[in-house]
Amino acid sequence: MNAGDRLPSLEIPITRTLIVAGAIASRDYQDVHHDPDLARQKGSPDIFMNILTTNGLVGRYITDHFGPGAVLRRVAIRLGAPNHPGDTMVLTGTVEEVVEEADGGTATVRVVGTNGIGKHVTGTVTVTVPAGAGTAPAPGGPS
Amino acid sequence: MNGEPEVHEEFEARLKAFEGRPAAATGVGRDPVNEPMIRHWCEAMGDTNPAYTGPDAIAPPTMLQAWTMAGLTRRPERTAAYDELLRLLDESGYDAVVATDCEQEYPRPLRPGDEITFDSVIESVSGLKTTKLGAGHFVTTRTDIRAGGELAGTHRFRILKYSPAHRPKDPTPGPAKEPRPRPVINRDNAGFWEGVARHELLIQRCTGCGDLRFPWLPGCNSCGCPEWDTVEASGEGTVYSYVVMHHPPFPAFTASDHAADAAGPYAVGLIELAEGVRIVSNVVGVPYDKVRIGMPVRLEFRRYDDALVLPVFQGVTR
Numbered sequence: 001m002n003a004g005d006r007l008p009s010l011e012i013p014i015t016r017t018l019i020v021a022g023a024i025a026s027r028d029y030q031d032v033h034h035d036p037d038l039a040r041q042k043g044s045p046d047i048f049m050n051i052l053t054t055n056g057l058v059g060r061y062i063t064d065h066f067g068p069g070a071v072l073r074r075v076a077i078r079l080g081a082p083n084h085p086g087d088t089m090v091l092t093g094t095v096e097e098v099v100e101e102a103d104g105g106t107a108t109v110r111v112v113g114t115n116g117i118g119k120h121v122t123g124t125v126t127v128t129v130p131a132g133a134g135t136a137p138a139p140g141g142p143s
Numbered sequence: 144m145n146g147e148p149e150v151h152e153e154f155e156a157r158l159k160a161f162e163g164r165p166a167a168a169t170g171v172g173r174d175p176v177n178e179p180m181i182r183h184w185c186e187a188m189g190d191t192n193p194a195y196t197g198p199d200a201i202a203p204p205t206m207l208q209a210w211t212m213a214g215l216t217r218r219p220e221r222t223a224a225y226d227e228l229l230r231l232l233d234e235s236g237y238d239a240v241v242a243t244d245c246e247q248e249y250p251r252p253l254r255p256g257d258e259i260t261f262d263s264v265i266e267s268v269s270g271l272k273t274t275k276l277g278a279g280h281f282v283t284t285r286t287d288i289r290a291g292g293e294l295a296g297t298h299r300f301r302i303l304k305y306s307p308a309h310r311p312k313d314p315t316p317g318p319a320k321e322p323r324p325r326p327v328i329n330r331d332n333a334g335f336w337e338g339v340a341r342h343e344l345l346i347q348r349c350t351g352c353g354d355l356r357f358p359w360l361p362g363c364n365s366c367g368c369p370e371w372d373t374v375e376a377s378g379e380g381t382v383y384s385y386v387v388m389h390h391p392p393f394p395a396f397t398a399s400d401h402a403a404d405a406a407g408p409y410a411v412g413l414i415e416l417a418e419g420v421r422i423v424s425n426v427v428g429v430p431y432d433k434v435r436i437g438m439p440v441r442l443e444f445r446r447y448d449d450a451l452v453l454p455v456f457q458g459v460t461r
Contacts, residue, residue, distance in 0.1 A: 012189075022187045022188065024183075025180075025183045025184040025186070025188075025209070026184070026187075026206070026209045027173075027209055029214060029215055030240075042239045043239065043277065043308065043309040051242040051243075051245050052205075052206075052208055052245075053187070053188070055208075055245055055247070056188040056203065056205045059188075059204060060192070060203075063190075064192070068192050069194075071252075072204040072205065073249060074246075074247065074248045075204070075246075075247050076244075077246075078244050079241075081407070090433070114432075114433075115430070116407070116427075116430070118407050
């Protein structure tokens, strides 16, 4: 784990099912995350992913890579282009800084999630990785 | 919206007065941290991290806010001040809402059985900002989340309360999507489009000299022979060259066809098929700025509307 390391990208198909399942799992019943007609009334072409799901996917991207021993300390994200059904989001990450500690290291990782219309999410994640935990190969996709 | 500058200044002063006031007081999580909700979250996210299962399970840290959500019930913890702020924005036309930022810190993990309490403060209310969605005000709250009285997480959350720039006049049918231009089908290329309808990408082959050709032509460029038959492309190919279209925006060609309102840049590829001929088409499934010469691609037939199916090429990134 070194500054400048690039994480393998993770491609996430944005299905209607993922958007609705994420909204329900996060107890978010805002209509724009499940009702296309009401979403259109608010000027959106279709339903879109809620921020809690994006947050969960960013967390998963980091722990998939750094392994189950990795401890998330901080996740800060900003949303841009919405994730609508039928799109694909590709998450990429770059290690910006590593602070070595006696029993491991704490990394700041810059994360970007790009979809067909632009940058859906940009953010930074601070994660502590215990010594010897290494990096796990990323498991397969969600479906 | 308020057109007069002085009127807006006065309005913004009213908004600013909410800064520092509580947004939620003595909130209590609807459920203690529990395994079923953790499992449902992990299922939705496709998260198979073993740290979230078994006897020593912790909750996914990014699930922090979910424990404070009211679901379909009232929010008794929400303060009159926060209700009043939202009502003021609603009544001034900023009645749509979208979350824009989430910053969380996790001082200690949450585990099944933890009872959640939280309180929240209105940190800031921005001046009027113009965004792609419409003009509006950003409202930032900061929430402290405790488990058994101990600080387990902090959560800074920013929403945009806005007046939609693209509010449909008739809400029922939704904005009409700009359709893709139709292909021009004539005697010389009809066979190609019949193949596309069957999800076959057909390459012409000269029966005189055996040369493959694409796009379809009435005769062979090599020997002039007018007789031909076809070969079905295997679907494998590589990006021979490409351009990225930035301006002017064409909503019909936006990479995500489901977000027709947002016409972003898109990549047009010249794809060299495994058979050796080249075809111009869209590269899909790869952000426009990640398309590269030599990138392997695979044929896919995509339906764009009731009457239009096109051969496009899915980028193979790994």
